[in-house]
Each structure stands twice: as C-alpha cells, then as structure tokens.
Amino acid sequence: MSDAVLPHAASARYGLLGLPLAFVALPLYVMLPAHYAQLGVPLALLGLVLLGTRLFDAVIDPVLGRWVDARWSPPRALKAVAVAALALGAGFAALFFPAVQGTTALLMWCAVALTGTFMAFSLASVVHQAWGSRLGGSAVQRSRLVAWREGLGLVGVLLANVLATQAGLAVTTIVLWLSLALGVWALGKAPVPRKTWARAALLPADQSLALPWRGQAFRHLMALFMVNGIASAIPATLVLFFINDRVQAPSWAPVFLGAYFVMGAASVPLWLKLIKRMGPSNAWACGMALNVITFIGVLAIGAGDTGGYLSVCVASGLALGADLTVPGTLLTGVIQRAGHAGQSEGAYAGWWQLATKLNLALAAGLALPALQWWGYGPGARDPQALQALSWAYGALPCVFKLLALALWWRLWRRQNLE
Incomplete structure (x- = not known):
C-alpha cells in the first residue's frame, strides 16, 4: 500500500x-x-x-x-x-x-x-x-x-x-x-x-512474543492506553448502579446508554477531522480533557436529575470517539517506526487485546472494593453511600484521566510521536 x-x-x-x-x-x-x-x-x-x-x-x-x-x-x-x-x-x-x-x-x-x-x-x-x-x-x-x-x-x-x-x-x-x-x-x-517477508516466522516463539515490548514507544503507548482504559472502564462497570441508585431512574437506562453509544458513533467523523488537522496524539489529549470536564459534572447529579445525566452521557459519548479512533492509529504508527510493519502485527494486536481485557478486570477490581469500603451497596439510599457512589463513578475516572494526560505529556507528546 x-x-x-x-x-x-x-x-x-x-x-x-x-x-x-x-x-x-x-x-x-x-x-x-x-x-x-x-x-x-x-x-x-x-x-x-x-x-x-x-x-x-x-x-x-x-x-x-x-x-x-x-x-x-x-x-x-x-x-x-x-x-x-x-x-x-x-x-x-x-x-x-x-x-x-x-x-x-x-x-x-x-x-x-x-x-x-x-x-x-x-x-x-x-x-x-x-x-x-x-x-x-x-x-x-x-x-x-x-x-x-x-x-x-x-x-x-x-x-x-x-x-x-x-x-x-x-x-x-x-x-x-x-x-x-x-x-x-x-x-x-x-x-x-x-x-512482506515475515521475519517473525523465523524467530523463536518466546522472542517473537516479546518483540513488541523491546520498543520504548510501544511500552509508553501501552502505559498510556492502560491508564486511560481503566478511566473509561470504571464508569462502564458502575453505570447501572449510578442510574438505579443515584439518578434513581432505572427505566431511563436504555435512553442513557443509547445516547452514549449513538453519540460515540456519530462523533467519529468529527474526530477524524481533528486528527487530520492537529494529529492523532493532540486529538486524543483533547478527548481526555473533555472527559475530565464531563465527569466533574457527575458530582452534581442527584435523584431524578435525568436531564443533567443525559447531558453527561451525550458529552462523554462525544469524548468516546477519541478513544475509539486514536489509540489504534498510534499503535500502527509505533509498528511502522519500529520497522516491524508486515512482520509482527499479530504479536502487537495480541498484546493490545490482552490489555483491553485487563482494563475491564482492573476497573472492576478497583471500583467495586472501593465502593464497598466507602459504605455503598446496591439499592442504597443513605446520603453518604450515594455520595461515595458519585465519587467512585465521577471523580475516580477523572483521577485516571488526569494521570493519563500527564503520561501523554511526559512519555508521548514531548517525543512528538504520532
């Protein structure tokens, strides 16, 4: 090509x-x-x-x-x-x-x-x-x-x-x-x-599996991808708890989730234009920043505030487009710069899929025990328990997104990688 x-x-x-x-x-x-x-x-x-x-x-x-x-x-x-x-x-x-x-x-x-x-x-x-x-x-x-x-x-x-x-x-x-x-x-x-001649076929299995990790750019991208992915997976783990107990509108769940996914799909053309204009790395940072601003607003959501939470779903769906389009774009760029194009894409894809699945597991492992420790249980109506749910659903992702932004600046942007 x-x-x-x-x-x-x-x-x-x-x-x-x-x-x-x-x-x-x-x-x-x-x-x-x-x-x-x-x-x-x-x-x-x-x-x-x-x-x-x-x-x-x-x-x-x-x-x-x-x-x-x-x-x-x-x-x-x-x-x-x-x-x-x-x-x-x-x-x-x-x-x-x-x-x-x-x-x-x-x-x-x-x-x-x-x-x-x-x-x-x-x-x-x-x-x-x-x-x-x-x-x-x-x-x-x-x-x-x-x-x-x-x-x-x-x-x-x-x-x-x-x-x-x-x-x-x-x-x-x-x-x-x-x-x-x-x-x-x-x-x-x-x-x-x-x-392209697949040199990966000539390598011993252990060396071929480890090949992606030898590149600094891949290690940096994986660190960024994992931290950002945990930030995105925490709300996915807790969303139904938040809808049922904090917003107290379980019948609205299909509307909220539909708005989020529809907006995510609809926002993809916008992010493609931003990638073309400012590069994928900068576009991803914009998406992370939008997510932080959006989830700070979660802390103000209370019982019956369906309009406010619907706005959160729409705004976070808009930010979702960046997470959909940019990481895979950067991964292919890493493969090309490492000189492994046409040789080891499967190895890179395998580790990438593993990281994606680990993100969901780590999010559940962090968010659910934290909620229990803070005194929340499904069906809770105690104000302190509900406030703990808001902090876990809204503030905890912001912490990880801000950490991802710091990693983006320290490990990625300063190296001017795209």
Whole structure:
C-alpha cells in the first residue's frame, strides 16, 4: 500500500467485521450468567467456570498473535477469519441453546463451548486488527481504518442491545450468523496488505512474543492506553448502579446508554477531522480533557436529575470517539517506526487485546472494593453511600484521566510521536 488515503468504501469493507465481533460481546458477558442461572446452575459454580474461561481468554491473545504472524498471508488470514467466524457462530448457538440437562452436564457444556467461543473470538479479533495495521499508511489513513472498525463495532453493540432484549436469543443468533458471514465476505473484498517477508516466522516463539515490548514507544503507548482504559472502564462497570441508585431512574437506562453509544458513533467523523488537522496524539489529549470536564459534572447529579445525566452521557459519548479512533492509529504508527510493519502485527494486536481485557478486570477490581469500603451497596439510599457512589463513578475516572494526560505529556507528546 502507498501513503495515499484509502477511500471510505474500501475502509468500510475492512471495518465491517468489527460489527459482529462487538455484537457478540454483550450477550456473552452480560446475558450468559443470568441465562445459565435460570437453567438451574448454582451461581458459585458458574462463577468459577466464567472466571477460568475468561482468564484463558485473556492470556491466549498474544499466543494467537504470534501464530498469526508466523503464518501470515492474506489468503491464510482470510481463511483463519472464516474458520473463526464459523466456530464463533456455532459456539454462540451452543452456549445459549445447550443440548444437555443437569447441573454437571450444563457446567461442562458451558466450559467447553465458552472456551471454544472465546478462542474463535480472539483469533478473529487479532487477525482483523493485524490486517488493518498491515495496511499502514499515513495517520489520516490509519485513523480512517480504525474509525470504520470501531464505529461499526458501536453499531454492533447497539444492535445487540436491541435484539437481545426485544427480539430474543433465536433472532439474536441468526443476526450474528448473518453479520459474521457479511463481515468475512467484506474482508475478502477489502484492500490487501502489502506482501512482506515475515521475519517473525523465523524467530523463536518466546522472542517473537516479546518483540513488541523491546520498543520504548510501544511500552509508553501501552502505559498510556492502560491508564486511560481503566478511566473509561470504571464508569462502564458502575453505570447501572449510578442510574438505579443515584439518578434513581432505572427505566431511563436504555435512553442513557443509547445516547452514549449513538453519540460515540456519530462523533467519529468529527474526530477524524481533528486528527487530520492537529494529529492523532493532540486529538486524543483533547478527548481526555473533555472527559475530565464531563465527569466533574457527575458530582452534581442527584435523584431524578435525568436531564443533567443525559447531558453527561451525550458529552462523554462525544469524548468516546477519541478513544475509539486514536489509540489504534498510534499503535500502527509505533509498528511502522519500529520497522516491524508486515512482520509482527499479530504479536502487537495480541498484546493490545490482552490489555483491553485487563482494563475491564482492573476497573472492576478497583471500583467495586472501593465502593464497598466507602459504605455503598446496591439499592442504597443513605446520603453518604450515594455520595461515595458519585465519587467512585465521577471523580475516580477523572483521577485516571488526569494521570493519563500527564503520561501523554511526559512519555508521548514531548517525543512528538504520532
């Protein structure tokens, strides 16, 4: 590929697979526990199965990235995505329509099906991200590819939310199959990464896995990505508690969440323009600053203040566009500057996916114990407990965002990296 910017239609063909990959996450993480609980599986045993499979899901990503690099070619990559899509669709159906009964059989079924589903999801995600990174190009082109991938991912989240709650699991499964097939077909019609000799295939496995971490720019970007990601994941972990107990408007939850995601998707073109005008790094800093200003306002939200909280959702959705478009853009730039373009994108993508999953785990590990320590519990109406919820939901993310801004200035901006 040259440095000429790909047209939007070509970028959209690449990005379309992001829709079903985001679509599948909501049912797997939100609906699956309740589904098996309704089938009579004890929550404690189910929790152990979910913990084990999710830990496996996290650590497998770098290994899959190494495997992708060692065997990379566009036809092989497309074949891997097609096989992963088939396994993902089959695993999803098996999980929500188990063919067994009884606690032990259901637990074993869930563990096996969920492990296979997670592996298929991780493989498809790593190949898809590596494909986009291998396309490379200028900051404008990189941001356009990431924007289509992540923007269509938001559409997938919204679609899954509507179908899973309104149309039922059967319709949700059929739509997932159709969107996976369409995504694989579109990737086959997408721009093909340039052909480069994959030196990663000649490296020992341990060296290939560690290769990204040898670059200072990657280590700095990962530190920034993790801190910023925790700041974004804390509100995601606590949002329903805040809506139910602080705003006390549970019926408004679909409106609040819909406004956030719709605004996030709608803001992507704006952030693309800002990236083109001021560069991805500066655009990301603007997004972080907007998030801080927005979440300071959370501290003033009280019971029944639906209008005020809706404004917070809209403003934070606007800032979400920066987090969607910039980090992946900078990651591809790091790969290019390190001289690993066309060689080790899978390894980079694997570690990136691992960091994304760790962000959610770390956010829950920080926010939930802090809330309990401060005296809050679900359903609380005590003023001190609710104030603790506001501080955890609003102030704690601001602390991490400000830390991310400091890291951006110290580790990234002063080096003038894009």
